[in-house]
Amino acid sequence: MVLNIKQKSIFNLQSIHQSVSVRFNYEIFFTTNLFDLKNPTLAQVITADGEKKPKKVVAIIDAGLLQYWPDLPQQLAAYTKFYAEILALAVEPMIVPGGEAAKNDRTLPQQIHKLIEAAGLCRHSYLLAIGGGAVLDLVGYAAATAHRGIRLIRIPTTVLAQNDSGIGVKNGINAFGKKNFLGTFAPPYAVINDLNFLTTLSDRDWRSGIAEAVKVALIKDARFFDFIHSSSAALVSRDIEAMQQLIYRCAQLHLEHIANSGDPFEMGSSRPLDFGHWAAHRLEHLTNYNLRHGEAVAIGIALDSTYSFLLGLLDWLEWQRILNTLLALGFTLYVPELAEQYLQLEHPRCLFRGLIEFREHLGGELTLTLLENIGQGIEVHEVDLSLYRQAISLLHDVENRLTLLIES
Amino acid sequence: MVLNIKQKSIFNLQSIHQSVSVRFNYEIFFTTNLFDLKNPTLAQVITADGEKKPKKVVAIIDAGLLQYWPDLPQQLAAYTKFYAEILALAVEPMIVPGGEAAKNDRTLPQQIHKLIEAAGLCRHSYLLAIGGGAVLDLVGYAAATAHRGIRLIRIPTTVLAQNDSGIGVKNGINAFGKKNFLGTFAPPYAVINDLNFLTTLSDRDWRSGIAEAVKVALIKDARFFDFIHSSSAALVSRDIEAMQQLIYRCAQLHLEHIANSGDPFEMGSSRPLDFGHWAAHRLEHLTNYNLRHGEAVAIGIALDSTYSFLLGLLDWLEWQRILNTLLALGFTLYVPELAEQYLQLEHPRCLFRGLIEFREHLGGELTLTLLENIGQGIEVHEVDLSLYRQAISLLHDVENRLTLLIES
Numbered sequence: 091m092v093l094n095i096k097q098k099s100i101f102n103l104q105s106i107h108q109s110v111s112v113r114f115n116y117e118i119f120f121t122t123n124l125f126d127l128k129n130p131t132l133a134q135v136i137t138a139d140g141e142k143k144p145k146k147v148v149a150i151i152d153a154g155l156l157q158y159w160p161d162l163p164q165q166l167a168a169y170t171k172f173y174a175e176i177l178a179l180a181v182e183p184m185i186v187p188g189g190e191a192a193k194n195d196r197t198l199p200q201q202i203h204k205l206i207e208a209a210g211l212c213r214h215s216y217l218l219a220i221g222g223g224a225v226l227d228l229v230g231y232a233a234a235t236a237h238r239g240i241r242l243i244r245i246p247t248t249v250l251a252q253n254d255s256g257i258g259v260k261n262g263i264n265a266f267g268k269k270n271f272l273g274t275f276a277p278p279y280a281v282i283n284d285l286n287f288l289t290t291l292s293d294r295d296w297r298s299g300i301a302e303a304v305k306v307a308l309i310k311d312a313r314f315f316d317f318i319h320s321s322s323a324a325l326v327s328r329d330i331e332a333m334q335q336l337i338y339r340c341a342q343l344h345l346e347h348i349a350n351s352g353d354p355f356e357m358g359s360s361r362p363l364d365f366g367h368w369a370a371h372r373l374e375h376l377t378n379y380n381l382r383h384g385e386a387v388a389i390g391i392a393l394d395s396t397y398s399f400l401l402g403l404l405d406w407l408e409w410q411r412i413l414n415t416l417l418a419l420g421f422t423l424y425v426p427e428l429a430e431q432y433l434q435l436e437h438p439r440c441l442f443r444g445l446i447e448f449r450e451h452l453g454g455e456l457t458l459t460l461l462e463n464i465g466q467g468i469e470v471h472e473v474d475l476s477l478y479r480q481a482i483s484l485l486h487d488v489e490n491r492l493t494l495l496i497e498s
Numbered sequence: 499m500v501l502n503i504k505q506k507s508i509f510n511l512q513s514i515h516q517s518v519s520v521r522f523n524y525e526i527f528f529t530t531n532l533f534d535l536k537n538p539t540l541a542q543v544i545t546a547d548g549e550k551k552p553k554k555v556v557a558i559i560d561a562g563l564l565q566y567w568p569d570l571p572q573q574l575a576a577y578t579k580f581y582a583e584i585l586a587l588a589v590e591p592m593i594v595p596g597g598e599a600a601k602n603d604r605t606l607p608q609q610i611h612k613l614i615e616a617a618g619l620c621r622h623s624y625l626l627a628i629g630g631g632a633v634l635d636l637v638g639y640a641a642a643t644a645h646r647g648i649r650l651i652r653i654p655t656t657v658l659a660q661n662d663s664g665i666g667v668k669n670g671i672n673a674f675g676k677k678n679f680l681g682t683f684a685p686p687y688a689v690i691n692d693l694n695f696l697t698t699l700s701d702r703d704w705r706s707g708i709a710e711a712v713k714v715a716l717i718k719d720a721r722f723f724d725f726i727h728s729s730s731a732a733l734v735s736r737d738i739e740a741m742q743q744l745i746y747r748c749a750q751l752h753l754e755h756i757a758n759s760g761d762p763f764e765m766g767s768s769r770p771l772d773f774g775h776w777a778a779h780r781l782e783h784l785t786n787y788n789l790r791h792g793e794a795v796a797i798g799i800a801l802d803s804t805y806s807f808l809l810g811l812l813d814w815l816e817w818q819r820i821l822n823t824l825l826a827l828g829f830t831l832y833v834p835e836l837a838e839q840y841l842q843l844e845h846p847r848c849l850f851r852g853l854i855e856f857r858e859h860l861g862g863e864l865t866l867t868l869l870e871n872i873g874q875g876i877e878v879h880e881v882d883l884s885l886y887r888q889a890i891s892l893l894h895d896v897e898n899r900l901t902l903l904i905e906s
Contacts, residue, residue: 108522117513118513141862348518354520356621449620452620
């Protein structure tokens, strides 16, 4: 198509090119006993803004957390009283449901907005989000859209939130039955990881968050994968130091990717951190979120690793080593939702519809990350569904111990 | 406060500093007869993404525009048919109310989200927003929050939207009776200014948009102010070439400020482009939006210029020149909402409550831009309400021709 010069030269006006560069800085802190009066981390984060004090703070707390930490609101109140010159609770903390329920209730963002308005928060006030990844996603969305962005301090309380979802630049809620249909890119003001919260997690939630560490190790860092592999017994027996190391390295790799990938707000179609996630998102939906995100990711990793092996990308020994590590960590690699009768695209519960939704959510051309080696991802833009069906069948055999895995 | 070393050294974990840099690029095009089949601008914008075609497009159109351009949907349909290899309308265009009504109906963003979902738009699809600033703000908000951001092509159809609101990086809707309470920072994918749309504007809307040009000239560019001053007769008589020059330079100054101010997403408290706006936003609200945004901005400019003069910042001649220019353009400088009986803070309709809302919306310390000279703003952090009352009284006199303005 040739530019119509006559059109362009009306009044001789050239188009104006605009280039806007925005830098976001935030710190991820690692601590214990965050609301102990002797722990200054939170007060220091707020002090560091250099602005007039005390600052207004509104806290939103995950109801699931309160089961194990019923005194949390009182601790927070005592903390803000002790540091009254620095921060002040503008209203009572709001309690929201934990888990995916936080993201499924369309009225929750509105309730948080109402609270922000009633408390008179401004763009320099603070919203504290205390809870698992879903609650952080919900509060992040509400924070990002009020006054075009209230400062958000995330206090993630699960493994998954501390090493993955709570440290990144995204938020979101579900709508129209689609995960994260609504959301924005909005880096937090700060993140404070308190190791203590992990001690009261259920075994399922403890394990679940490890899946994202396996994922990032597989696409980025073979040595980290070795660490996870050799620490699997310690991790399963809830060794807190092994877990802290896992979280730290996982967070580091995740953050490095966001900062250095060249596309932190995902304007392209490539998203290596979503390795294993197309199937995971779909399985969460198909199981009505009975599968935890991490459990679904473990299956997604197993599936895409197996598919990588069948494609000839990944060698047999490495493939076996991945499945063995996931099994050693206690993950299940197959669920009934993967049964053969569902695997035709026409079936409304077909797993492969997840590929379509995944492409739609990322935008542009279908782009999947597969594995060439442990520690080395590779992108593909096409899929062979019959090979995927074969991969699922192999996982079924592995789960039923019909396929012998070597010790690695 | 001293850092508690014991807390920090648990497992020897240093905090991780994250720094994320994001660059947004977009082009502002100037054209006429955008949907003429011979005008390739829109098709070229979409072609330039370098991705698989045709691209899905959903259009949202300002109902106010259709009064004067009833064939617009048909033209758009013909255009997309002609350029069918490049773009395809995924659904029928959606018509939304024009003006502030677009931003006051909380169900509209949800309706647009539903349309985006039904049309199967992805992050690489396009939303076309065709209309005045309020409609662009609404559609921008819906676009920014669906899939964490659908590409938005803004087609502003008013002077105000073409030179100011439609070219920047913000969107927003009203909530809780507060202007732009909900919104995000989200640069558009492209902006296409079609001069033809301006020919059917009412005199009020034509004039209204000039206020933002006066504003940016006053704080940034004395020569541009001279141009507006000397072109006032041409502008009032609806000379399209004078208007095009005004829009172009205003857009340029506005865009330069966003790109080079160092704070495009307004994380600080300084916002010089909001010169005159604290009173303007409040007056819009107090008049139930019977005042157009630009009309309110003209009063805000007159008020803050007069206050700058009374503070001794701005000299008498320049002050007179500013008021004369606004009057020559046909702006009213006083409305009954400024009457003395409302000017005590206790009064619920007091103008000065706008200062509190303004601070809350920007966040942090109160920061107002005033004038040192024509073309030169200066920031202050305190206000003298009695001096402001005096400024309002002067404006009342000017409006009633009780104060003699010199010819300048």
